Amino acid sequence: MRDIDEINAEALNENAAIKQAILSGDSNVQKFYDNAVVFITGGSGFIGKQLIEKLLRSCNIMKIYVLLRVKKNKTIEERLKALLDDPVYDDLHKEQPNFVHKIVPIEGDIESLKLGIDDESWKTLAEEVSVIIHAAATVNFNEAVKKATLTNVRGAREVLKLAEICKHLK
Known part of the structure; x- marks a missing residue:
């Protein structure tokens, strides 16, 4: 042993x-993401946190928009701060202390039409985003069918609607 x-x-x-x-x-991954503007759903989940950390640590990302919803009376800015305090980002805080300025929260909800995103933010995403990563989902197998459908089916459909209008999508 x-x-x-x-x-x-x-x-x-x-x-x-x-x-x-x-x-x-x-x-090839680094080349693909070079100067990319990324939109991520599910960025506050386990996979999303790992993904954001890896992209920022390994690639020259210009900006990451993260879809966040108001939850437990916390604003999206408070939720982003809590997210970035996660230990997964400890090395990144040491190596690239300014990485937090590359992450921009977008208020919304994966279950809603247009992802619950206001018109101005929707237009901004359409103008700037070059990569979309849809990682939001409910993995609770005891979830009510309606909620699971809104999250996992409508959410995917609404992400595709955004992708259709993104002018710089790779």
Whole structure:
């Protein structure tokens, strides 16, 4: 059985190789996202947080719009602050302390028509967004059918409607 020091040393070596590959900037993924303006649904969920962190750490992202809803009497700005205080962003805070300025919350709700986004923000997204990542969903298998349908079906349809009008979509 291997001891903890051996496992840690192996992990550090792997992390160093990954960081070196990121710094090279040669991957097709990095090239695709170079100077991208990304719109993400589900950015406050487990997968969404990991995705945002990885994109900002690995790619030259211009801006990330994150769809957030008012929840538990917290504004979208308060929710974004809480989101960015998550430990998943600890290394990013150290390496790129200004990354928070690249993240812009958009008030909305995945269950609503036009994603619950106001007309001005909808137009802004249509003008600026080059990549859309739809990661919002309910994964509660005991969810009422109506709520699950609004979230998982209507939400996807409304994201596609936004994609149709985005002028710079890749």
